[in-house]
Amino acid sequence: MTAHLRLNKHSAEPLYRQLARALRERIAEGVLCVGDKLPPSRQLAAQLGVSRMCVVNAYTELLNEGILMASPGRGTFVAESFGALSDPSALPSVAANPSAGTLSPESVIAFSGGAPAEEFLPVAAIRRSIEAVLERDGATAVAYEETEGYPPLRAAVAQHLASLGIRATPENVLITGGCQQALDLAIQALLNEGDTLLTTSPTYLGILDIARIRRLRVVGVPTDEQGLRTELLESAIIACRPRLIYIAPTHHNPTGSVMPLHRRRVLLRIAAVADIPVLEDGVYHELSYGAEPPPPLKALDEYGVVIHANGFSKIVLPGVRIGYLVVEGALRQRVLRVKQAADICTPSLNQRAMHHFLVSGALSGHLDRVRRACQQRRDVALKAAQRYLPSGARWSVPSGGVYLWIELPHSGVTAAQLYPVALRHGVSFAIGAEFFTDESEPSAAYFIRLNFAQQSASRIEEGMRRLGAAWSEACAVLR
Amino acid sequence: MTAHLRLNKHSAEPLYRQLARALRERIAEGVLCVGDKLPPSRQLAAQLGVSRMCVVNAYTELLNEGILMASPGRGTFVAESFGALSDPSALPSVAANPSAGTLSPESVIAFSGGAPAEEFLPVAAIRRSIEAVLERDGATAVAYEETEGYPPLRAAVAQHLASLGIRATPENVLITGGCQQALDLAIQALLNEGDTLLTTSPTYLGILDIARIRRLRVVGVPTDEQGLRTELLESAIIACRPRLIYIAPTHHNPTGSVMPLHRRRVLLRIAAVADIPVLEDGVYHELSYGAEPPPPLKALDEYGVVIHANGFSKIVLPGVRIGYLVVEGALRQRVLRVKQAADICTPSLNQRAMHHFLVSGALSGHLDRVRRACQQRRDVALKAAQRYLPSGARWSVPSGGVYLWIELPHSGVTAAQLYPVALRHGVSFAIGAEFFTDESEPSAAYFIRLNFAQQSASRIEEGMRRLGAAWSEACAVLR
Numbered sequence: 001m002t003a004h005l006r007l008n009k010h011s012a013e014p015l016y017r018q019l020a021r022a023l024r025e026r027i028a029e030g031v032l033c034v035g036d037k038l039p040p041s042r043q044l045a046a047q048l049g050v051s052r053m054c055v056v057n058a059y060t061e062l063l064n065e066g067i068l069m070a071s072p073g074r075g076t077f078v079a080e081s082f083g084a085l086s087d088p089s090a091l092p093s094v095a096a097n098p099s100a101g102t103l104s105p106e107s108v109i110a111f112s113g114g115a116p117a118e119e120f121l122p123v124a125a126i127r128r129s130i131e132a133v134l135e136r137d138g139a140t141a142v143a144y145e146e147t148e149g150y151p152p153l154r155a156a157v158a159q160h161l162a163s164l165g166i167r168a169t170p171e172n173v174l175i176t177g178g179c180q181q182a183l184d185l186a187i188q189a190l191l192n193e194g195d196t197l198l199t200t201s202p203t204y205l206g207i208l209d210i211a212r213i214r215r216l217r218v219v220g221v222p223t224d225e226q227g228l229r230t231e232l233l234e235s236a237i238i239a240c241r242p243r244l245i246y247i248a249p250t251h252h253n254p255t256g257s258v259m260p261l262h263r264r265r266v267l268l269r270i271a272a273v274a275d276i277p278v279l280e281d282g283v284y285h286e287l288s289y290g291a292e293p294p295p296p297l298k299a300l301d302e303y304g305v306v307i308h309a310n311g312f313s314k315i316v317l318p319g320v321r322i323g324y325l326v327v328e329g330a331l332r333q334r335v336l337r338v339k340q341a342a343d344i345c346t347p348s349l350n351q352r353a354m355h356h357f358l359v360s361g362a363l364s365g366h367l368d369r370v371r372r373a374c375q376q377r378r379d380v381a382l383k384a385a386q387r388y389l390p391s392g393a394r395w396s397v398p399s400g401g402v403y404l405w406i407e408l409p410h411s412g413v414t415a416a417q418l419y420p421v422a423l424r425h426g427v428s429f430a431i432g433a434e435f436f437t438d439e440s441e442p443s444a445a446y447f448i449r450l451n452f453a454q455q456s457a458s459r460i461e462e463g464m465r466r467l468g469a470a471w472s473e474a475c476a477v478l479r
Numbered sequence: 480m481t482a483h484l485r486l487n488k489h490s491a492e493p494l495y496r497q498l499a500r501a502l503r504e505r506i507a508e509g510v511l512c513v514g515d516k517l518p519p520s521r522q523l524a525a526q527l528g529v530s531r532m533c534v535v536n537a538y539t540e541l542l543n544e545g546i547l548m549a550s551p552g553r554g555t556f557v558a559e560s561f562g563a564l565s566d567p568s569a570l571p572s573v574a575a576n577p578s579a580g581t582l583s584p585e586s587v588i589a590f591s592g593g594a595p596a597e598e599f600l601p602v603a604a605i606r607r608s609i610e611a612v613l614e615r616d617g618a619t620a621v622a623y624e625e626t627e628g629y630p631p632l633r634a635a636v637a638q639h640l641a642s643l644g645i646r647a648t649p650e651n652v653l654i655t656g657g658c659q660q661a662l663d664l665a666i667q668a669l670l671n672e673g674d675t676l677l678t679t680s681p682t683y684l685g686i687l688d689i690a691r692i693r694r695l696r697v698v699g700v701p702t703d704e705q706g707l708r709t710e711l712l713e714s715a716i717i718a719c720r721p722r723l724i725y726i727a728p729t730h731h732n733p734t735g736s737v738m739p740l741h742r743r744r745v746l747l748r749i750a751a752v753a754d755i756p757v758l759e760d761g762v763y764h765e766l767s768y769g770a771e772p773p774p775p776l777k778a779l780d781e782y783g784v785v786i787h788a789n790g791f792s793k794i795v796l797p798g799v800r801i802g803y804l805v806v807e808g809a810l811r812q813r814v815l816r817v818k819q820a821a822d823i824c825t826p827s828l829n830q831r832a833m834h835h836f837l838v839s840g841a842l843s844g845h846l847d848r849v850r851r852a853c854q855q856r857r858d859v860a861l862k863a864a865q866r867y868l869p870s871g872a873r874w875s876v877p878s879g880g881v882y883l884w885i886e887l888p889h890s891g892v893t894a895a896q897l898y899p900v901a902l903r904h905g906v907s908f909a910i911g912a913e914f915f916t917d918e919s920e921p922s923a924a925y926f927i928r929l930n931f932a933q934q935s936a937s938r939i940e941e942g943m944r945r946l947g948a949a950w951s952e953a954c955a956v957l958r
Contacts, residue, residue: 009630046812049627049650118618126621127613130828134606139597142605142798148528151488171528177656177822184821188692193672209820213667319621319827333525341688342663342821343656347829348798349609 007048014108015050016057016423023062027078038068038076060420109463111450112428114253116402118454120373121317122357122366129356130349137352145348147340149175149324153355157324160358164285165299166308168326174335175346179283179311179323183246184210185342186279186307186325189334191216191243198242200228202435202447204253204281207246220437225396227252227259230266237274244277250293251284254435254449255405256398261294272303277331282310286367289375290399298326307331312354314402315367322346322354374402374453380460381452388468390475402453405432407446413474414445421477422470427463486527493587494529495536495902502541506557517547517555539899588942590929591907593732595881597933599852600796601836601845608835609828616831624827626819628654628803632834636803639837643764644778645787647805653814654825658762658790658802662725663689664821665758665786665804668813670695670722677721679707681914681926683732683760686725699916704875706731706738709745716753723756729772730763733914733928734884735877740773751782756810761789765846768854769878777805786810791833793881794846801825801833853881853932859939860931867947869954881932884911886925892953893924900956904949906942 007018026032039047041055048055059076062068069079133141148154154170161168176182183206191197193215199207201220211218219240221232228247236242247267249259259267271278280297294300298308311323327335339345357363381404382397392409408415415431422428432447433439452460486497505511518526520534527534538555541547548558612620627633633649640647655661662685670676672694678686680699690697698719700711707726715721726746728738738746750757759776773779777787790802806814818824836842860883861876871888887894894910901907911926912918931939 009625042812043809046809046815049811115623118622121618121621123613123618123621127610130609130613131606134602134609139600139602139796142600142602142796143597144594144792144797146488177826180820181822192694206820206823209816213817213820215671313623317618317621318623321822321824321826330522330525332528333521336528337688338692341659341685341692343660343800344685345800347656347800347826350826350829 005048007050016054016061019048019050019054019058020061023058024067027067032078034078036078038078040075057420057423061423063420107426108423109427109455109459109466111452111455111463112430113451113454114402115318115451116314116370116453117373117377120370122362123317125360125362125366126317126320126353126357129353129360133349133352133356141349141352143348145345145351147336147345149173149346150348150351150355153322153351153358154324156355156358160363161308161326164282165295166326167299168308172326172328172332174325174327174332174339175351176311176323176325176339177343177346178313178318178321179281179309180206181321181342182309182311182323182325183207183279183281185335185338186309186327186331187211187214187216187244187246188338189331190277195243196240197244197246198236198240198276199246199437200248200252201437201441202254202432202444203246203437204248205435207281208435208437218437223252223255223257225257226263227255227257228263228267230263230270233267233270234274237270237276242276244279245271246279246281247297248281248284249297250282251287251398251401253284253401254403254430254432254447256396256401256403258293258399261300264294264297264300268297268301268303268305271305276305278306280306280308282308283314284401285310286315287371287374287402288400289371289378293400304328315370316354316357316363320350320354322350374400377452377455377457377460378404380457381450381464384461384464388464390468390471402451404450404452406448406450407432407443408448408471410443410446412471413478415448416445417478418448418471418474421474422467425466425470425473427466427470429467484527486529495533495540498527498529498533498537499540502537503546506546511557513557515557517557519554536899536902540902542899586905587902588906588934588938588945590931590934590942591909592930592933593881594797594930595793595849595932596852596856599849601841602796604839604841604845605796605799605832605836608832608839612828612831612835620828620831622827624824624830626815626824628652628825629827629830629834632801632830632837633803635834635837639842640777640787640805643761644774645805646778647787651805651807651811653804653806653811653818654830655790655802655804655818656822656825657792657797657800658760658788659685660800660821660825661788661790661802661804662686662758662760664814664817665788665806665810666693666695666723666725667817668810669756674722675719676723676725677715677719677755678725678916679727679731680916680920681733681911681923682725682916683727684914686760687914687916697916702731702734702736704736705742706734706736707742707746709742709749712746712749713753716749716755721755723758724750725758725760726776727760727763728776729761730766730877730880732763732880733882733909733911733926735875735880735882737772737878740779743773743776743779747776747780747782747784750784755784757785759785759787761787762793763880764789765794766850766853766881767879768850768857772879783807794849795833795836795842799829799833801829853879856931856934856936856939857883859936860929860943863940863943867943869947869950881930883929883931885927885929886911886922887927887950889922889925891950892957894927895924896957897927897950897953900953901946901949904945904952906945906949908946 005022007015041052045052045055068076154173157173158168158170187210196217196219197211198219200223221236222229282296298306308326390409393406395404395406430449432449433444436444484501486494520531524531524534547555633652636652637647637649666689675696675698676690677698679702700715701708761775777785787805869888872885874883874885909928912923915923
């Protein structure tokens with residue numbers, strides 16, 4: 001009954017809307033009948049080759065329209081009152097929903113992703129670098145590269161790291177496919193199935209993905225405005241005996257928090273005493289537009305416990321997929337073996353182009369522009385949040401990164417309840433509970449994460465207005 | 480004593496020679512004394528950031544010079560007779576070795592690698608594709624890509640596969656970082672630590688790397704000129720209960736064998752009965768210059784047991800790192816989750832450039848040129864082998880791929896004994912024993928693998944002459 005569903009990924013209509021429409025039509029045509037059980041979202045997502053979120057959104061829309069009904073623990077079914085309809089136009093649809101106003105599907109303002117703003121990507125400069133490299137190196141630029149990475153890029157990264165206070169030799173810099181691969185390789189080199197990874201809660205979604213795939217146990221330590229609550233760290237270590245601590249100390253994703261210097265030192269001392277390596281994620285460190293953040297953990301590491309993972313996806317551009325790991329000694333060799341088995345090497349051309357870009361000196365001017373733009377957008381987002389979000393909503397002012405982490409008032413709807421209504425209003429966000437190591441934590445349900453960097457000032461303003469309106473409507477309807 | 484060794488990766492002098500020289504100097508200077516134990520090759524390789532093969536080669540050279548001595552099970556030591564020398568120039572060196580003739584270190588003819596010939600890489604065409612894509616797509620070409628891969632590339636690959644008899648929908652094509660990542664993702668999605676992987680013996684080195692990293696048990700089934708000996712397959716399956724069969728049926732690396740149609744069918748039927756998925760490696764399938772090989776296993780698969788891994792490294796160019804996996808159903812979704820955790824996505828620009836190259840129609844003409852060139856080089860290699868290699872050496876004529884798989888006469892030296900002598904003569908090869916799942920198999924010691932595609936006709940001829948001379952010398956000295 002869902003066997004021949006086909007979605008068009010190049011349509012302007014969002015995938016979840018195409019899916020909702022297709023399901024509505026099947027119900028109207030009687031292909032799906034009253035009481036029929038729909039496939040679990042994960043399974044349908046796999047079948048259609050879309051994200052699970054896409055299926056969840058489609059189901060949520062139909063649930064809200066009363067076309068589907070959910071039975072906790074049993075699944076999602078075609079609801080009685082709608083199964084017999086024979087005319088699809090009689091079904092309530094997004095277009096017919098008066099609360100959606102004059103919005104076309106394309107106009108959803110997406111605060112949900114993790115990408116930097118496309119209009120700031122240095123496309124022209126990277127293009128010049130690619131052309132220069134192909135001109136200079138010819139076939140060598142498209143042949144196999146050393147597993148460690150293109151040596152001049154490793155030297156350029158080492159030099160760049162010196163500006164952050166990190167002393168690294170080119171030998172200790174290993175080039176990876178983005179920071180995500182840097183994290184994954186380090187974890188594969190250090191942990192076995194069943195081992196425990198300690199991190200903040202909430203934490204980066206990508207590390208939770210890795211932990212699931214690698215069958216690791218994840219334990220989260222709570223955070224506050226200053227990041228990891230280090231006073232809880234020792235007892236957590238004693239209780240769970242982790243093999244690794246993963247942490248993003250600066251402009252943490254999703255909270256935006258920055259660990260102050262004293263907490264960094266406490267963390268390092270505790271890790272050194274317990275002899276547990278610390279995997280530092282530095283991707284947002286340089287996307288800072290407040291006061292200079294404290295140095296990276298790696299720069300403060302007197303004990304040799306820190307492995308530094310970083311990359312150029314957030315500060316230059318994501319699609320070239322260049323990240324790196326700073327790692328020493330025997331672990332370095334273990335990581336190299338994992339990298340060799342994983343994909344032999346990171347594409348030579350991409351490494352050479354990034355090297356050319358770095359040594360051209362273009363990074364510093366580019367970073368200045370991105371920082372200024374992000375800061376402006378953050379300020380617009382903060383002002384609009386103040387104006388449109390419900391009283392009782394709380395957030396901290398991020399001094400870097402691209403996220404606003406908002407706690408909705410507990411007197412109103414949860415983020416998951418707000419989500420489908422917000423979509424109908426033409427705005428999306430990331431549901432905060434997904435970032436927690438334990439989603440059942442009571443306050444987790446009320447958090448949302450907004451990426452303000454991807455939208456223009458006017459769309460941020462309008463998106464926040466829609467979000468406020470959606471919240472009011474959701475509270476009125478659902479309570 | 481090896482703490483401050485530094486090698487220069489950008490020197491024209493090969494790394495193993497630099498290392499051998501540095502060790503000689505240390506011994507001469509008394510930093511390393513008589514009876515001192517050298518670090519295990521793996522450890523020194525890790526410390527220096529070089530391959531283990533580099534250290535093994537350096538040690539072998541010094542062992543042959545009598546400067547080091549090996550004690551089985553105990554390690555490698557500075558030999559008595561040389562420890563006291565104070566003048567490094569008194570030591571025998573590569574340059575002083577008369578058998579090396581007038582060769583400079585750069586002139587080593589390397590038959591050892593796995594890369595295609597650089598002069599055939601379609602650099603100009605790929606460059607045009609990259610430029611066209613950047614012009615057409617701008618920032619989108621350097622933003623994040625879908626984890627599944629760039630949809631038009633997946634469609635183009637599906638279409639390309641149709642020409643090989645493989646029916647695949649774009650949904651079932653997942654783009655990966657080269658074929659190596661395709662293999663690794665499939666294995667991660669299917670196997671847990673401790674599971675058994677069944678393959679041919681010998682087999683692809685990269686699959687042995689993956690098995691080591693993933694802590695899998697590897698069981699090898701012997702091969703003959705027609706590849707996997709399928710008559711041994713059922714009993715091997717019963718004995719070891721594998722979770723996956725990995726196989727390269729066409730132009731097998733290292734042997735060059737092609738499984739005939741009936742063996743393919745037998746393999747598929749046995750795998751289907753035992754309900755064991757078959758991971759097919761198709762990277763050399765199209766590099767065929769004899770009779771048309773039988774269809775890929777995936778094209779013959781009536782049972783749905785085959786996962787097809789492939790890529791463009793061998794037929795177009797390696798440095799762009801584009802491979803793919805053809806996979807259906809629930810496994811497809813598992814692979815996607817592994818890919819997401821591994822590196823989020825394969826670089827967008829590389830995917831778009833490969834797509835542009837494919838739809839430009841350039842592949843077919845390019846493949847014709849590469850096939851012709853490889854065939855010519857194979858013919859030169861066969862003729863030269865006939866002329867220069869010792870009588871009693873045996874090989875099959877490969878009808879595709881880039882390798883000549885040679886069994887040296889068992890009356891002479893082993894491949895490992897030949898290796899250092901061959902290096903001194905200015906020619907290198909891959910030692911065959913490393914490709915066997917069980918290196919202690921008696922005949923394994925006499926195999927060598929030569930990549931003939933990377934060298935010009937005159938260098939193939941000269942390399943084979945050196946190999947023959949090295950074999951004669953090695954036999955005279957070592958026996």
